[in-house]
Amino acid sequence: MLTWSAFPFMAAAAGGLWTVSVAAMYAAGWKPRAEVPAHLLFWAGMAVLTIFILGLWGSLDRPPMRTLGETRLWYAFFIPLIGYLTWRRWDLKWVQAYSILMAVVFLAVNVFNPEIHDRALMPALQSPWFVPHVIVYMFAYALLGVSAIVAVKGLWDDRRGILKKQILHLADNMVYIGFAFLTLGLVFGALWGKEAWGHYWNWDPKEVWALLTWVVYLAYIHIRAHRPGLVRPALWTLALAFVVLLVCWFGVNYLPSAQDSVHTYS
Amino acid sequence: MQASGHSSPDSAPDQANEDHTPGAHTIGDRGTGDRAPRAHATGNRPTRAHGTGNCANQNQSYGERIKPVWVFPWGYRESFIIAAAILLVGFALEWVTPGEGLSAPSWPWNGVTGAILLIIPLMLHLSIPKNRIVMWLGRIPASLGAIAAVTFSVLLMGLFLQGSPSGIAWVDRLGLTRMTTSWPFLMSITWFLFVLGMTTVRRSIPLKGKNIGFLLNHLGLWIVIAGGILGSGDLQRVTMTLQEGQTVWYGTDRQGNTVELPLALELQRFHMEEYPPKMGILHHESESLIIRNERDLVEVEAGKRGEMSGWEFHIREFYRESGRIADRYEPVRDFGAAPAALVEAVHPVDGDTISGWISCGSFAMEHRFLRLDDEHSVAMTVPQSKRYMSIARLYTESGDNRVIDIEVNEPYKAEGWNLYQYSYDDRYGKWSPTSVIEAVRDPWLPLVYTGFVMLLLGAGYIFWVGKEKAEEMEIEEKQIEGMEIGGKQIEDKQHADRREPPAPDRTGEQPETSGPSTVRTEREVYEC
Ligand code: HEM
Numbered sequence: 123m124l125t126w127s128a129f130p131f132m133a134a135a136a137g138g139l140w141t142v143s144v145a146a147m148y149a150a151g152w153k154p155r156a157e158v159p160a161h162l163l164f165w166a167g168m169a170v171l172t173i174f175i176l177g178l179w180g181s182l183d184r185p186p187m188r189t190l191g192e193t194r195l196w197y198a199f200f201i202p203l204i205g206y207l208t209w210r211r212w213d214l215k216w217v218q219a220y221s222i223l224m225a226v227v228f229l230a231v232n233v234f235n236p237e238i239h240d241r242a243l244m245p246a247l248q249s250p251w252f253v254p255h256v257i258v259y260m261f262a263y264a265l266l267g268v269s270a271i272v273a274v275k276g277l278w279d280d281r282r283g284i285l286k287k288q289i290l291h292l293a294d295n296m297v298y299i300g301f302a303f304l305t306l307g308l309v310f311g312a313l314w315g316k317e318a319w320g321h322y323w324n325w326d327p328k329e330v331w332a333l334l335t336w337v338v339y340l341a342y343i344h345i346r347a348h349r350p351g352l353v354r355p356a357l358w359t360l361a362l363a364f365v366v367l368l369v370c371w372f373g374v375n376y377l378p379s380a381q382d383s384v385h386t387y388s
Numbered sequence: 389m390q391a392s393g394h395s396s397p398d399s400a401p402d403q404a405n406e407d408h409t410p411g412a413h414t415i416g417d418r419g420t421g422d423r424a425p426r427a428h429a430t431g432n433r434p435t436r437a438h439g440t441g442n443c444a445n446q447n448q449s450y451g452e453r454i455k456p457v458w459v460f461p462w463g464y465r466e467s468f469i470i471a472a473a474i475l476l477v478g479f480a481l482e483w484v485t486p487g488e489g490l491s492a493p494s495w496p497w498n499g500v501t502g503a504i505l506l507i508i509p510l511m512l513h514l515s516i517p518k519n520r521i522v523m524w525l526g527r528i529p530a531s532l533g534a535i536a537a538v539t540f541s542v543l544l545m546g547l548f549l550q551g552s553p554s555g556i557a558w559v560d561r562l563g564l565t566r567m568t569t570s571w572p573f574l575m576s577i578t579w580f581l582f583v584l585g586m587t588t589v590r591r592s593i594p595l596k597g598k599n600i601g602f603l604l605n606h607l608g609l610w611i612v613i614a615g616g617i618l619g620s621g622d623l624q625r626v627t628m629t630l631q632e633g634q635t636v637w638y639g640t641d642r643q644g645n646t647v648e649l650p651l652a653l654e655l656q657r658f659h660m661e662e663y664p665p666k667m668g669i670l671h672h673e674s675e676s677l678i679i680r681n682e683r684d685l686v687e688v689e690a691g692k693r694g695e696m697s698g699w700e701f702h703i704r705e706f707y708r709e710s711g712r713i714a715d716r717y718e719p720v721r722d723f724g725a726a727p728a729a730l731v732e733a734v735h736p737v738d739g740d741t742i743s744g745w746i747s748c749g750s751f752a753m754e755h756r757f758l759r760l761d762d763e764h765s766v767a768m769t770v771p772q773s774k775r776y777m778s779i780a781r782l783y784t785e786s787g788d789n790r791v792i793d794i795e796v797n798e799p800y801k802a803e804g805w806n807l808y809q810y811s812y813d814d815r816y817g818k819w820s821p822t823s824v825i826e827a828v829r830d831p832w833l834p835l836v837y838t839g840f841v842m843l844l845l846g847a848g849y850i851f852w853v854g855k856e857k858a859e860e861m862e863i864e865e866k867q868i869e870g871m872e873i874g875g876k877q878i879e880d881k882q883h884a885d886r887r888e889p890p891a892p893d894r895t896g897e898q899p900e901t902s903g904p905s906t907v908r909t910e911r912e913v914y915e916c
Pocket of ligand 1 (some may be wrong): 340343344347524527528531532534536580583584587591605606609705843846850
């Protein structure tokens, strides 16, 4: 039975283990054997947080999913897991470092801002879908944001005639991963919508823009799949896709179409 | 398609690129036909990377070789022309027909439509797979045109406020404020489903293990979109307005029609839990709180001390539900009872203490401020809801009779209907005597959810497999770099099982159709 009073210690332990694990990951260079400490430290951090969540669950006698503080716990739990998976599968170390940073920030907010643990969410947000929906979008946006930087770099290199195909591989890799998470986000959003608003798709402006974002990345994937040599249209599509993503993320509220969106919480 | 100089050569190579059929000889005289598969490969990229500067010139010099539109094999240009034509015809129809909008037919006609959408690609693929239009339909150029058409109509949806006429004549006449029921949207989505259907069929018949990821994504998406759009013809959404003690067995749809339901609800009680109210300093003249940010207001709790704009506060008493008695508030549980708190405030400069009651009031009670000085008072905000639900007795045709809770985010399922907590009378807040339930029936839901599951698995697939395959291909390509013919054979091996099998007479045809030198230059053109 654990309560929030134990949290600062456990958060410090988990965050500390993860931070050291990231350092160990970078220190290991590219030698798989040297990475072992990084893996062990990472899993130790996960174990600490798992114990806390299970303990809190037991002491609350309900899944800890109702307050903002509780949702942040789940972010801090799942984001490193996805980052770790991405690192192992695709050797993208920065993704793991970024995930750990996010997780540590979430843990820190819970430690240093304890009075908001109990601030509960508005009723429509109190759903088991809230956390996965937000996590996968945070992840997708991070990867696709980087892919946009890669695209701009690619266009710049192309203009100077020094474009290397590695750049496109990097972009493809990130788009594939980011697009997978965008798909998860759309589907989780739809499943949540069914539970909260009665239908899985309401053509709400936020949904419309999420769909547009998804479709532009879809176009990129297909342009690339069709003719790898068609470099410039692909890179421009990728850069444009990020603009659409930004509209979806921040801009929707300012569009005339968003006057009665259910997604414009302040 | 950024610069016009680039868009024109697109169509020719992408065809050549994929055309592994006897038809390829039609472009043989341009020397591209069979050789172009190498454009897929990347062995030649290093060359290109250093020579990009020349691309534009090359485009021009090879400009006259570009295939005229509508000459087979089709490519991007045909695809985008068709997509634009579909949208134009759609808008024209919208313009000339009275703008009521179209909606999906209900059962069985939506089922029939779905079956037609399914059968046509199957038939085409099984009967005339080598037809050039059929082949073109199942490939990426056609897909991108269809995707662009749908994207365009969805973009309009994302820009214009949907649902109510804008008052601007041409906007309303083109159906821009009700895109989901407009001709251009429905025509482009039909075209999209057709093309996606052709794509899926082409890669899945016969089905190979390594195409599973492809199938999950493409068929999954087809199912979701077809199921969602056709299913909307059978989707029923009605609201039931419940009053305590009354039994309601019908709902009202969005057009105001009454729909009888196979179930009835009798509201026993509407229940709402609220967050504690907050307090802030009100500026009399502007009639607004000094601290606007909800988060920085002080949450009202008995015994709490705090500080706002220099004033020190101490909350001496707090009742969540109270009634006013003379000048005081006392805890009561009456209908319309409001929160109230006894607050003590110490002046920032002279240290004077002011004390008194504050309350946000309710529909039945006045609100009350505590005056601090000529310009400011302490005010309490109306508490926000934490959760709310209807506690109701449910009767069904199949004989159920039980008390159920219907809470936000936790619909109750009965008789094929989902019952949602929809709203309440917000004038009364937690004392609302009415509760509105939305009842939704969607018989196509299992189909759409099947598509969702496929998309989720497909997403897992592209996360895990990624572009790895393409990279492996590239490594193989590298190994055979410089060996034109060898390279081509490897290409064939890789593409044979996912695309059409190479035509039997093809090998014999090669020598005459293309020589290595032509290939190189052509390829460089494509690569631009
Ligand atoms: C969930 C959405 C989608 C995903 C994740 C997806 C993914 C992919 C990927 C990764 C490829 C290339 C790799 C391969 O050949 O296996 C591909 C090929 C293709 N896709 Fe998609 N796609 C999606 C939707 C669509 C749509 C909506 C269309 C058409 C309207 C389409 C048409 C095609 C075509 C024609 C090909 C080439 C097939 C071939 O060369 O045999 N895809 N898709």
